[in-house]
Amino acid sequence: MIKTLPMSIEEIMQLIPQRFPMLMLDKVIQLNEDKIIAIKNISGNDPIFIGHFPNFKIYPGVLLTESIAQASIILFNQFNNSNDTKTNKTPVLYHTNIKFKKVVVPGDQLFIHVNIRKKVLESAIVDGTIYVNDEIVATGSLTFTIKQM
Amino acid sequence: MSVYSQEVEKIRGIIAEILEVEVNEVEMDTDLVEELEADSMMALEIMATIEKELNIKIPESELPNFGTLNEILSVLNSLKVANL
Numbered sequence: 001m002i003k004t005l006p007m008s009i010e011e012i013m014q015l016i017p018q019r020f021p022m023l024m025l026d027k028v029i030q031l032n033e034d035k036i037i038a039i040k041n042i043s044g045n046d047p048i049f050i051g052h053f054p055n056f057k058i059y060p061g062v063l064l065t066e067s068i069a070q071a072s073i074i075l076f077n078q079f080n081n082s083n084d085t086k087t088n089k090t091p092v093l094y095h096t097n098i099k100f101k102k103v104v105v106p107g108d109q110l111f112i113h114v115n116i117r118k119k120v121l122e123s124a125i126v127d128g129t130i131y132v133n134d135e136i137v138a139t140g141s142l143t144f145t146i147k148q149m
Numbered sequence: 150m151s152v153y154s155q156e157v158e159k160i161r162g163i164i165a166e167i168l169e170v171e172v173n174e175v176e177m178d179t180d181l182v183e184e185l186e187a188d189s190m191m192a193l194e195i196m197a198t199i200e201k202e203l204n205i206k207i208p209e210s211e212l213p214n215f216g217t218l219n220e221i222l223s224v225l226n227s228l229k230v231a232n233l
Contacts, residue, residue, distance in 0.1 A: 118197035120209045
């Protein structure tokens with residue numbers, strides 16, 4: 001492992017190309033060659049809740065999937081020496097298979113666990129599970145192609 | 150040791166699910182690329198799912214040999230022999 005833990009959002013931004021409002025990780029608390037655990041805090045102040053939904057706030061499942069994808073990018077990019085995310089190879093989603101078990105609402109803290117199941121050349125499959133208070137809120141797998149961006 | 154018929158049906162089901170075709174479309178010599186429009190990512194998903202379901206490790210170098218159900222079974226048979 002080459003990164004110091006916990007990894008701050010500033011360090012996360014050196015490894016992933018996403019920026020506001022698409023930063024779906026706040027901190028990385030565990031990272032090794034095959035596994036990452038990251039945290040995302042859900043705030044009622046998040047602008048996504050303006051539209052999702054106007055009368056009650058539910059965090060979109062597609063953004064839970066995105067948080068697993070971003071944790072996966074850190075997992076794949078952790079050994080890159082370059083801090084320039086523009087020159088790094090970035091995993092691009094090919095197929096998602098995530099099941100959503102419980103709704104996520106403001107005040108929830110997501111614990112995003114991702115394991116590499118299979119990595120072959122420029123392709124990879126990961127298993128991801130998101131917990132809130134030790135309960136699974138989303139789980140499944142993502143398949144990536146890894147491309148030069 | 151060979152791949153048991155129960156495992157053959159399981160693998161056939163895995164292929165059908167990932168390629169989104171009916172199970173009976175996956176015959177022993179059906180070309181997964183030419184006839185069922187599989188791509189390299191689907192082949193990877195088939196390989197990874199078989200590994201998980203059969204609790205077996207398949208070398209990455211075998212990916213090009215995932216052209217038909219028959220070829221996949223040959224790979225699995227050779228691995229099982231190698232693991233004896």
